[in-house]
Amino acid sequence: MAPDSLPTTPIIRRTDTTPKVVHPQLPSIEDICGTLRALAAYEGLWDLLRTKIYYSDYSSLVVGTPSDYQSAKQSLYLFWDEEEEDDEDIARLLSHIPALDWSRPVFLSLSPLSLVRKVSCLPVVSEDEEFERNCEAFQSLWRLPSRTPKDRGGLNRNGHADPPIRKGRELLDFGLLGHGLLKPSEAFILQLYVMSSLPSIDIRLPKGFDFRDLTEEHAEFLLDYWEYKHASTPHKYRCMRRVLPGIGVFKTSDGNANNEGAENGDQPVAWAQLSFWNMYTNTFTLPQYRRQGLAAMATLALARKSLEKTGLALAPISANNAPSAGMHLKLGFKPSIVIANQSYSP
Template sequence: MNRRVAMVSLQEVKGKDLSKLKDKLALYLPDSVTVHGAIEVLLLYGTPKNIETRVFMAKGNSSTLVVTLPMMSTTHYQSLSVFWDCNKNGDQEVAAALSTLPHINWDKPLYFYACPLNLQEKLNRMLAGRQLGTGKLQPEAMTRSHLYTLSSKPLLSLSLPCGFEIRRTDAEVAESMHLYWRHKEFESLEAYKQLVRGLPGYAIFRTAMGADEENQNPKRRKAHPNGTAVSWVQLGRSNSMGNTFTIPEYRRRGLAQVVTLALANHVIRLGSKASVYICDENKASILFHERLGFGRKCAISWQPYS
């Protein structure tokens, strides 16, 4: 057993080896989606300024363990995503390899970011059994979600209502996007601006208001003048779509559908699958994405420890 554990110490993966690892992880999709997507982001877009995602894999041809970190810029948690094939690698050797992971202290707050639910349950047992750390950490509430993906077939674009235009997101709209983001604790505002600069996203901007609408909604014109972003979606660190949001006054006009399909088409054209993580309790988001053709795949969890 000791010999097997020694075979799976972790090493960082860089350069051309990232492409080889991505191809290997593709064999395990959709379960490997988060670490696979993080590597796709590195290969397609590089590393956004001051935001570095590192990739580690276990040594040995028989090992499937891959870790990506950090997955968030928050300083409150150490964040990572983990994948392995539990049919090929046992819990004991995985725990032994993870204990060698640089820059991770298993006794300080952790956030397991979008790991497959079955693997997260194993990680929880490793921490509870002190295979990782010394038992100082306690689990917070787990968020259960599912991965939803579109097929790689071309998608039709939807037309915008009069008075709106769609453009790529940029740092100028990142502040508004961060303000309304449900999970803004994941990224500082400055880190989010860097992500928006480096990764694709789409936003819909108000260009004009009809005379009738302007007379009926003077407060809306004052709050959201021409050029204001009113609906958006952004690609994240794991090549998944997220932070889909429409300002309440502009809902039920099909704007979210337009930006979602625009970004989905962008991702698909680059050879990836358009994907999104949706919390199991968010029935409205599930219905919205299913109507656009997204299908439910594997169970994903978000598990903080403090």
């Protein structure tokens, strides 16, 4: 079972089969913090993602990988303190993450925009014996904290040899990952909106509608209405709905509105749902049911669940989605940091 209460700045330590919470020097930054809290709070999420969290006693750098479920690309989210860290040291640390091969396609997900932009500009680094020794402290939290690879005879906890360390010069070369093998796509930029306490708004639906939890059975219907459905699959969406909460607004038998697209009340007419990153995704109302506040009420109902579980409700919204931004502001969400996704491919 996951812990009942979570500290303000948690990071997940994986020992055996139970996520636990420890306190390295992780800043209280909402997107990273919220994602880590979800791994501890929602049973089954870690078993799907198998995310490893890496950190160093010598740096503010925190990396989670993989950050997506069944992605064809390597995926990660990251954070470091730009004011404290030297770019060359960050390049070295990134190059020593055993789980990543910087010559293969990489997807940076939902990380602070300033850092996403900086990754492609990190300097080429030279070898440094002292730094190589320090990198022994850059560890996956899958390992027992008191045991190093040397203590285990060079084997990880599963009895397998750890992947070879990638030297810093293999990581970045004049703004291109992997000696110029990988080039960045255009960054997809999102403003993160945050709610840390539920506002004093009555969560009530108009007559003829009620709330129900979304389940796997609704996954393909919901996916059909997602603007970015090319980024998912029915199986992936079903898994998301199985382990994470979603709130649907359904027609009741005494409603009179046209139920086209949601026949017999079996499918929702509006909804809000959590993604794997503990952020709201694909909040939507069928066109014929709009202007009744249904998505807003679903968002608040989901926020109540999110706040109870993780203490944060997070909504990433693109700059061209002014209606969604306006709705979240009216509900009590506050703008936080700007985050971004970016792919690196050959």
